[in-house]
Amino acid sequence: xxxxxxxxxxxxxxxxxxxxxxxxxxxxxxxxxxxxxxxxxxxxxxxxxxxxxxxxxxxxxxxxxxxxxxxxxxxxxxxxxxxxxxxxxxxxxxxxxxxxxxxxxxxxxxxxxxxxxxxxxxxxxxxxxxxxxxxxxxxxxxxxxxxxxxxxxxxxxxxxxxxxxxxxxxxxxxxxxxxxxxxxxxxxxxxxxxxxxxxxxxxxxxxxxxxxxxxxxxxxxxxxxxxxxxxxxxxxxxxxxxxxxxxxxxxxxxxxxxxxxxxxxxxxxxxxxxxxxxxxxxxxxxxxxxxxxxxxxxxxxxxxxxxxxxxxxxxxxxxxxxxxxxxxxxxxxxxxxxxxxxxxxxxxxxxxxxxxxxxxxxxxxxxxxxxxxxxxxxxxxxxxxxxxxxxxxxx
Amino acid sequence: xxxxxxxxxxxxxxxxxxxxxxxxxxxxxxxxxxxxxxxxxxxxxxxxxxxxxxxxxxxxxxxxxxxxxxxxxxxxxxxxxxxxxxxxxxxxxxxxxxxxxxxxxxxxxxxxxxxxxxxxxxxxxxxxxxxxxxxxxxxxxxxxxxxxxxxxxxxxxxxxxxxxxxxxxxxxxxxxxxxxxxxxxxxxxxxxxxxxxxxxxxxxxxxxxxxxxxxxxxxxxxxxxxxxxxxxxxxxxxxxxxxxxxxxxxxxxxxxxxxxxxxxxxxxxxxxxxxxxxxxxxxxxxxxxxxxxxxxxxxxxxxxxxxxxxxxxxxxxxxxxxxxxxxxxxxxxxxxxxxxxxxxxxxxxxxxxxxxxxxxxxxxxxx
Numbered sequence: 001x002x003x004x005x006x007x008x009x010x011x012x013x014x015x016x017x018x019x020x021x022x023x024x025x026x027x028x029x030x031x032x033x034x035x036x037x038x039x040x041x042x043x044x045x046x047x048x049x050x051x052x053x054x055x056x057x058x059x060x061x062x063x064x065x066x067x068x069x070x071x072x073x074x075x076x077x078x079x080x081x082x083x084x085x086x087x088x089x090x091x092x093x094x095x096x097x098x099x100x101x102x103x104x105x106x107x108x109x110x111x112x113x114x115x116x117x118x119x120x121x122x123x124x125x126x127x128x129x130x131x132x133x134x135x136x137x138x139x140x141x142x143x144x145x146x147x148x149x150x151x152x153x154x155x156x157x158x159x160x161x162x163x164x165x166x167x168x169x170x171x172x173x174x175x176x177x178x179x180x181x182x183x184x185x186x187x188x189x190x191x192x193x194x195x196x197x198x199x200x201x202x203x204x205x206x207x208x209x210x211x212x213x214x215x216x217x218x219x220x221x222x223x224x225x226x227x228x229x230x231x232x233x234x235x236x237x238x239x240x241x242x243x244x245x246x247x248x249x250x251x252x253x254x255x256x257x258x259x260x261x262x263x264x265x266x267x268x269x270x271x272x273x274x275x276x277x278x279x280x281x282x283x284x285x286x287x288x289x290x291x292x293x294x295x296x297x298x299x300x301x302x303x304x305x306x307x308x309x310x311x312x313x314x315x316x317x318x319x320x321x322x323x324x325x326x327x328x329x330x331x332x333x334x335x336x337x338x339x340x341x342x343x344x345x346x347x348x349x350x351x352x353x354x355x356x357x358x359x360x361x362x363x364x365x366x367x368x369x370x371x372x373x374x375x376x377x378x379x380x381x382x383x384x385x386x387x388x389x390x391x392x393x394x395x
Numbered sequence: 396x397x398x399x400x401x402x403x404x405x406x407x408x409x410x411x412x413x414x415x416x417x418x419x420x421x422x423x424x425x426x427x428x429x430x431x432x433x434x435x436x437x438x439x440x441x442x443x444x445x446x447x448x449x450x451x452x453x454x455x456x457x458x459x460x461x462x463x464x465x466x467x468x469x470x471x472x473x474x475x476x477x478x479x480x481x482x483x484x485x486x487x488x489x490x491x492x493x494x495x496x497x498x499x500x501x502x503x504x505x506x507x508x509x510x511x512x513x514x515x516x517x518x519x520x521x522x523x524x525x526x527x528x529x530x531x532x533x534x535x536x537x538x539x540x541x542x543x544x545x546x547x548x549x550x551x552x553x554x555x556x557x558x559x560x561x562x563x564x565x566x567x568x569x570x571x572x573x574x575x576x577x578x579x580x581x582x583x584x585x586x587x588x589x590x591x592x593x594x595x596x597x598x599x600x601x602x603x604x605x606x607x608x609x610x611x612x613x614x615x616x617x618x619x620x621x622x623x624x625x626x627x628x629x630x631x632x633x634x635x636x637x638x639x640x641x642x643x644x645x646x647x648x649x650x651x652x653x654x655x656x657x658x659x660x661x662x663x664x665x666x667x668x669x670x671x672x673x674x675x676x677x678x679x680x681x682x683x684x685x686x687x688x689x690x691x692x693x694x695x696x697x698x699x700x701x702x703x704x705x706x707x708x709x710x711x712x713x714x715x716x717x718x719x720x721x722x723x724x725x726x727x728x729x730x731x732x733x734x735x736x737x738x739x740x741x742x743x744x745x746x747x748x749x750x751x752x753x754x755x756x757x758x759x760x761x762x
Contacts, residue, residue, distance in 0.1 A: 024583070024584050027584065027587075028584045028585075028586040028587060031584075031586060031587055031590070032586050032590070035590055042617040045616070045617055045618055045619050045620075046613075046616045046617055048619075048620065049615075049616045049620060050616065052620060118435070119425070119428060119432065120425065120426060120428075120432050120435050120436055120439075121425035121426055122425075122426060122435075122436055122439045122440070123435050123436070123439055126439055126442075126443075132743060132746075133739070135742075135746070136693075136697075136738065136739045136742035136743045136746060137697075137735045137738050137739055137742075138697040138698070138700040138711070138738055139697070139700075140700040140701055140703065140711055141700060141711055141731060141734060141735055141738065142735075144711070144715070144727075144731060145727070145728070145731045145735070148727035148728065148731065149728070152725060152727065153728070334601070334602040334603075335602070337602040337604045337605070338602075338604065338701070340604065340704065341703065341704060348602070348604055348605070348608075352608075355612070361608075361612040361613055361616070362613060362616070365605060365608055365609050365612070365613060368601070368605050368608075369597075369600075369601045369605055372600060372601045372602060372605065373597070373600040373601060376599075376600040376601075377600070
């Protein structure tokens with residue numbers, strides 16, 4: 001503005017119907033009114049319909065007796081327990097398969113992603129065949145396939161396949177021995193915790209010393225020795241008390257040991273194999289995103305291949321990898337709801353039975369949605385925290 | 396090297412430049428370049444040796460290609476006779492047998508539309524018109540009731556045509572809704588933004604199964620009494636609402652990539668919000684996100700298999716129905732492999748296409 005003394009000439013206010021602010025407010029009021037109106041219409045219809053069909057509302061049913069059995073459960077459950085308890089069983093089953101699935105899919109995906117970048121032609125092509133095949137077949141179909149294979153392809157318990165001594169595969173699932181409880185295991189757990197703490201201290205000391213003197217210290221090996229060595233030392237010192245609870249054939253089924261049902265096995269295999277393909281592609285893209293100049297610079301500094309990967313490439317690749325990895329973890333957790341089609345009693349499956357028994361579909365679906373939203377938000381919040389830790393810190 | 400005489404000496408054999416062509420060289424570089432690589436190669440070869448021959452024996456050598464019923468078909472190998480017997484049912488399901496040329500035509504229309512869409516020279520209004528015409532033709536063929544075609548109710552629609560209809564219609568209607576949601580999420584109006592964010596995050600935070608349950612169980616409750624929606628339409632609405640939330644996030648990615656100067660220039664020209672969005676912002680934003688859109692379509696195509704939960708007979712539903720035939724029991728591997736092959740053909744082709752698009756887009760952006 002040239003005339004500084006004249007002050008700022010304000011443009012004349014437009015008439016209210018042309019003022020963007022006024023128009024914005026009017027539009028928003030109309031929009032919210034429309035959304036609320038539609039919502040109220042639906043709620044009204046629902047209440048009328050529920051009343052007409054004599055369906056109860058509210059979460060009172062949670063305290064009543066469930067009266068249906070659940071095939072497998074991590075916590076104590078009997079049909080005489082309440083619906084709330086049944087939901088809890090479903091929730092623990094969902095979390096169990098999702099947690100195991102996330103760990104295993106990360107391992108499978110990372111190995112396959114690295115294999116797709118391997119210098120070995122055969123390994124590279126095999127990994128590519130794995131990724132392209134299983135990524136392009138719907139998960140539901142894969143679950144039916146694995147389930148059919150485990151249930152009908154596997155022999156009856158009498159002719160079970162002996163994979164390892166004590167590990168038996170039959171159409172009743174996989175049974176394997178578990179160690180019988182012993183007080184020594186508690187001490188081993190304590191030793192493990194001490195090992196982890198000691199590793200953390202060693203790492204701190206080694207980093208400080210390297211910053212001061214430049215002398216490196218093999219923290220990785222020391223950590224392995226502490227974390228694995230201490231519990232093993234306790235185990236050996238206590239006289240190695242290993243009593244396995246071996247599964248044995250009694251009549252038509254096994255007793256002893258622990259078993260995984262075919263449903264659980266199929267769900268876990270399906271989730272891991274399917275999500276593994278997506279994680280493989282994410283890992284591959286993340287590593288390719290680190291420019292080759294970084295590797296060349298690392299080589300010029302004389303770092304070995306392992307050091308180059310660990311110190312230069314991976315920290316930068318992780319920044320690219322973590323956001324899409326988070327959404328894959330979320331996908332895996334949400335996809336575990338497909339358990340309902342093969343009959344693994346996860347949250348959705350339990351809720352489905354409940355809805356059929358009580359007719360209270362709205363409450364059942366609300367519970368499922370609330371649980372999944374909580375899980376989703378928790379996973380993405382924790383991954384965001386981790387992401388912040390590895391993100392590029394700029395000036 | 397400072398010593399000049401060194402150069403005249405013949406190099407020892409291992410220092411000579413290695414041969415850079417031929418099978419042996421290729422093998423050495425690609426399979427046996429180090430001890431670790433050699434071990435990997437041997438391991439991979441061992442795995443192939445123990446898996447491939449039994450599979451070939453099962454699928455080809457010992458396979459039974461024709462048999463009158465399931466009991467005549469039991470052996471060490473695959474029973475492809477089962478697939479031969481049931482393929483028509485798996486693909487077209489419960490659609491009236493003598494009218495099955497109609498769904499066949501529908502599948503052909505969809506396939507040719509998808510192939511036509513891959514040709515970038517056709518992109519534009521004409522392709523949109525082509526799809527619209529195609530969808531109308533699909534509706535006429537499937538429903539019938541006109542031009543001498545007998546009417547077929549949607550409960551009988553099944554198999555591959557149903558899978559394709561759910562995926563294509565879900566995307567076609569979810570896309571405009573997704574664009575509106577993305578624009579709403581980027582809007583300056585706080586109320587609009589809050590509602591759009593809530594919708595998108597809610598739908599993306601829950602599994603598709605819950606949305607399908609909701610559509611199949613709760614939608615009838617939402618509507619005034621006496622008003623019913625058929626099962627297929629309920630599933631289709633669930634798909635549209637679900638796809639819209641995912642599409643919205645992709646479109647938002649494209650919107651964020653448009654430089655602010657574009658919007659400012661449009662404002663300076665005196666364009667209003669809708670003109671600016673329609674003429675300046677969206678054409679650029681949508682062009683950027685075509686590869687992820689194709690990937691979403693692949694996801695939607697695979698996700699249609701979940702409608703089995705609410706009792707619709709898509710490709711997965713028909714194959715399970717075929718497997719429950721008392722005359723042909725236990726041929727699940729053959730059946731699932733066949734259906735997997737159908738899904739694979741569609742998805743693999745589309746994912747290859749999206750990868751190719753991505754490469755081309757990156758090429759032009761780098762310039």
